[in-house]
Amino acid sequence: MQAKDNTLCLTKRKPKWLTLRFIKLTSTESVFYSPANNLKGSSALIVIYKIGLTSKTMQYIASQSNHPATVFLNQNEITKRHCNIRWFNQTSEIKRCGHGTLAAANFLIKYFGYCPEVFTAMSHERFTIRVKKQRAQLLLKSIEPKKSELAKGELKSVFSTAIKVAYSTGDKNGYTVVLFNKEFNEEFSKDVEKDYLKSLHVDFKALSKLHKNAVIALSIKNKDKKNAIAHFRYFAPQFGVNEDSATGSAVSVIAPLLFRLYGLNKAMLVQQSNSGALLNYEFNNAKVVIY
Numbered sequence: 001m002q003a004k005d006n007t008l009c010l011t012k013r014k015p016k017w018l019t020l021r022f023i024k025l026t027s028t029e030s031v032f033y034s035p036a037n038n039l040k041g042s043s044a045l046i047v048i049y050k051i052g053l054t055s056k057t058m059q060y061i062a063s064q065s066n067h068p069a070t071v072f073l074n075q076n077e078i079t080k081r082h083c084n085i086r087w088f089n090q091t092s093e094i095k096r097c098g099h100g101t102l103a104a105a106n107f108l109i110k111y112f113g114y115c116p117e118v119f120t121a122m123s124h125e126r127f128t129i130r131v132k133k134q135r136a137q138l139l140l141k142s143i144e145p146k147k148s149e150l151a152k153g154e155l156k157s158v159f160s161t162a163i164k165v166a167y168s169t170g171d172k173n174g175y176t177v178v179l180f181n182k183e184f185n186e187e188f189s190k191d192v193e194k195d196y197l198k199s200l201h202v203d204f205k206a207l208s209k210l211h212k213n214a215v216i217a218l219s220i221k222n223k224d225k226k227n228a229i230a231h232f233r234y235f236a237p238q239f240g241v242n243e244d245s246a247t248g249s250a251v252s253v254i255a256p257l258l259f260r261l262y263g264l265n266k267a268m269l270v271q272q273s274n275s276g277a278l279l280n281y282e283f284n285n286a287k288v289v290i291y
Contacts, residue, residue: 042246098248
């Protein structure tokens with residue numbers, strides 16, 4: 001079963017780039033959605049190309065898309081165990097993209113009945129895929145963040161709520177996780193109707209100037225190990241996206257931090273973007289399985 005080119009039309013007319021000789025086929029795929037919870041998740045534009053597609057053309061195609069990520073796969077590699085993968089948003093190439101990788105894997109499973117075991121990014125990072133009940137699960141190495149007073153100071157003027165603590169990874173283009181004073185207020189935490197992350201104001205201009213990392217605002221809602229729930233939002237104006245609608249790769253940082261702080265090795269994550277997203281994960285032996 002092949003995807004139809006016209007499933008991706010971004011305007012009333014078919015985009016000119018769909019007629020390019022090196023485009024094999026295209027489709028869209030959504031992940032992290034939950035109709036029961038009215039969470040739309042996030043979509044990706046999947047482009048399978050023949051040889052000859054340049055980075056410049058990839059960026060042009062992504063710039064014409066209205067999806068958060070455009071994923072590029074070489075048709076000669078999708079039948080192999082290992083496959084290179086690249087992701088772009090409307091303005092730049094994305095360094096890590098969990099939702100785009102899961103979307104690509106589910107697309108290949110759906111239309112071809114298989115997908116590679118490992119997708120490899122331009123940075124040589126490996127994104128391993130497990131298939132369970134004909135759905136893809138993403139396996140990533142966890143990234144341990146460290147408490148950072150520098151990050152806390154830099155972000156002081158960015159958020160409308162005072163930061164209690166900040167944790168950062170040491171990698172360039174990495175992550176910073178922030179928890180706020182309200183997170184540690186027991187009376188506030190018991191009031192489940194109050195959700196300060198949804199109403200959190202972010203100064204995106206200040207963030208892009210003051211801090212190099214993407215920032216994850218995190219709140220734990222239920223610490224029970226059997227039914228743990230955490231809420232988060234993801235901000236990255238430095239990389240062309242003020243707020244990501246649904247991001248899988250961030251869980252590689254969130255999971256080890258929730259284990260360190262609360263002893264949780266699995267939880268349900270609700271991403272509180274405008275679209276909303278529902279992510280589940282399991283954390284074990286420095287690895288995170290996301291689905």
